[in-house]
Amino acid sequence: MPDFLSAVADATTAMRELFPQTALQENVFLSQKAGCRVFLKREDLSPVRSYKIRGAFNFIRKRLSEGVDGPFVCASAGNHAQGLAFVCRHFGKQGVIFMPVTTPQQKIDKTRAFGGEFIEIRLVGDYFDDCNRAALDYAASEGAVMVPPFDHDDIIEGQASVAQEVLEQAPAGVAFDRVIVAVGGGGLASGLTRYFDAAGQGAQFTLVEPAGAPSLKTSLEKGERVALKRFDNFVDGAAVGQIGERTFDTLKRYPASQVVLVPEDRLCTTIIEMLNVEGVVLEPAGALAIDALKDLAVRDRSGKAILCIVSGGNFDFERLAEVKERALRSEGLKKYFVLRMPQRPGALKDFLNLLGPEDDITRFEYLKKSARNFGSVLIGIETKNPANFAGLMARMNDNGLAWQDISENELMAGLLV
Template sequence: MAAARPLRESPSDADAGRVPGIAEIAATPAPAAALSKSAQAIAGAYLRKILTARVYDVAVETPLELAKNLSRRVGNQVLLKREDTQSVFSFKLRGAYNKMINLAPEALQRGVICASAGNHAQGVALSARRLGVRAVIVMPVTTPKLKVDAVHALGGEVVLHGDSYSDAYAHALQVEQAEGLTFVHPFDDPDVIAGQGTVAMEILRQHQGPIDAVFVAIGGGGLISGVAAYIKALRPEIKVIGVQAQDSDAMIQSVRKGKRVTLSDVGLFSDGTAVKLVGAETFRVARALVDEYVTVDTDAACAAIKDVFQDTRSILEPAGALGVAAIKQYAETHRLKGKTFVAITCGANMNFDRLRFVAERAEFGEQREALYAVTVPEERGSFRRFCELIGPPGSAPRQVTEFNYRISAADQAHVFVGISIARRDEAEKIARHFERHGFPTANLTGDELAKEHVRHMVGGRSALAAGERLFRFEFPERPGALMRFLSSMHPDWNITLFHYRNQGADYGRILVGLVVPDKDSKALATFLATLAFPWVEETDNPVYKLFLN
């Protein structure tokens, strides 16, 4: 694959895989998958602008890399267009610079202003520094601190306003008028669209073989407009598929209704695509040239971030991973094998503190963790019997990812349990397995309340835990280790509290509340003394006394 390197403005005839000149393109017969005349006109008009776009003063040609592990898993060749490797970790500097370099000198010297959720802001700030002009950047207050700090570092003057891009945009227009600045739109501008279209120019040069579809994340629509225009002008047989977050699907709703739709609010996880209203020009272009649209949820985006990390050791922001998430979903939905798909990994400006959430939710996005609420009778041996069902004797033990329990009633207990699964259809099969053996079960795998809140809230004080002693254990995270730990406890010991969560470390942590009969006090001491795992008694811990006892 091509390494990241600056491009010359006009590749020579000797260049392998060079971009054809405008005259050559005009003389080339149209491919079989011909466009309508109106679509041809739109693509043709943008083709010249893209071929002559000025982007390589600040941008580099980014690699088109094979995602080997992901390709093997989905049964299709998945290529990643690594726009996350630009100097500002996003494609946005292409359009910003192309717009600014084409401004009239007097408009440029007045200084520029933009509204952005972060990536366009960095592109404008970098371009302004390169061109020696002032840049004022209005950003939503919800913008990750990483992006705000990056704009400051590039010399941009940051103004925080509103909860979304649309709120910041309205305020930026007011500042533009008040200070006489020149507005640089993040997407709804032909020069910006043309700059973003150079991404597609590189893709077609870097991979001249068959491409079945290119998947492009959509916020306001600048990137997909440029990509679709270039691809449809030269290779209309390649599908261009737009991808939006389920809670920020302004383009999809607009295309369906035939007019631009303003969303009342947008989700903020994929902040780079959190746009309430797409551009007038981007709507016109996308409506004519984009073949299909796909929405993906938060869990799928988190799983895609993990997929890209496993192949590249790079961490994308949510918007940057939408294309990868869509490829997985699209290939599974349509049962496709042996195809070639390209995902534009369009950004990597991710706050480090969001990684905890991403890692946890990735398991759901991959359909590799199932959650259950299981009712267990409060009788001797029932807890152990249920644990044996999780890893039936003679079978490979299932990996328990979470186990939360607090005694709350004299006759039955409610256990919150997470189990790793290999296929999504396993979740319901496991639930039925528990039911057949007398444990009423609710499958919570798709329940947002359970995933986001309840899993962290199981517990509290209990009047039934008199005489409880609290222990904290650590043990190696190996298949079956948790089940072996549970089975080593005496069946007559009453487990009044149990909390375990697999955090992906090499060791697991368990918090256990026990009520042990006086006759078994020596057996408990022997159990603790001979246990191969580190342990600490926490019965006198003030936190335990305040919240759990």
């Protein structure tokens, strides 16, 4: 372990030529809300707005010291691509970045801006697996160096520089009782846990995954790495089909109960809250650690010092409407109904009279007029208090309306909303 601390120290020192330490900030708003001292390690303030630059830098730095000159290759539609591009420009080395054809133009443009003339972007396939296969084939045929996103000792070592900085920056007299960190492929969590252990820090760890992509938790429950057959990629910075081999070796000592699964809709409430209250822009993966504060028992947070790793802030504002929608649904402030509406004059007015003073129609759409007397209507309603819906549904029943709440029906909502 001392060798690991020394290696991380070398990586951290070398990293200073690229960017200064990211901020460690005590957050008053979250501290008051959680009833403890909450510190945020702001990796969203790195040059590429995520911690991924650390692992990419350390990996390429080591290859260059071995006389390997590149080109360097990766497959990514997000933070890993941007980190690699920045590092390639820093070292003046060529990089080839494979991205799915479906990658948003904003991410392509940012990656190109970070890498400039030193990178080439190739758009291949509709899905990441196709893109990754093309990158591996290119590396094999051209003798290029594949830069993995998480499952490599040098990547883990680079991500562990976050931990070294945290312990250097911690205010005098503060020893962290708990560290909350998001897990995707596991590189960041592996680096942090290894560093804290090697440094003799007694902090407890809470590992956080999106509920729709529980790769680590499922693997811990089974006692071996499990490849998820399907997973939700809404939290694209932390949604992976399978935890890394090296990273699982590091994290398998933790019980599955130590992994918190954050519902994607609830996560959206944290993204919106941090944006509106604190003016902090977080991507879904970057908000995971903060959202997981909600799941800590009072005894695990009262009077404690808790460190949350804010892993990234590359938020695509084209997703803002979806995030707001999901946040409202999570808080019980918005519902979608399908109504069987009578086809007669005054029927809509009768329904409007059933609404309460805080209820607002946000969507109204005829789905089908299959009969002369009735038609199916999709209606979205937003309110100020979740309890208002109980009264509305009671009034609809009392007035003989046929209706169905499809808010929690993923299949129906996915087709209609």
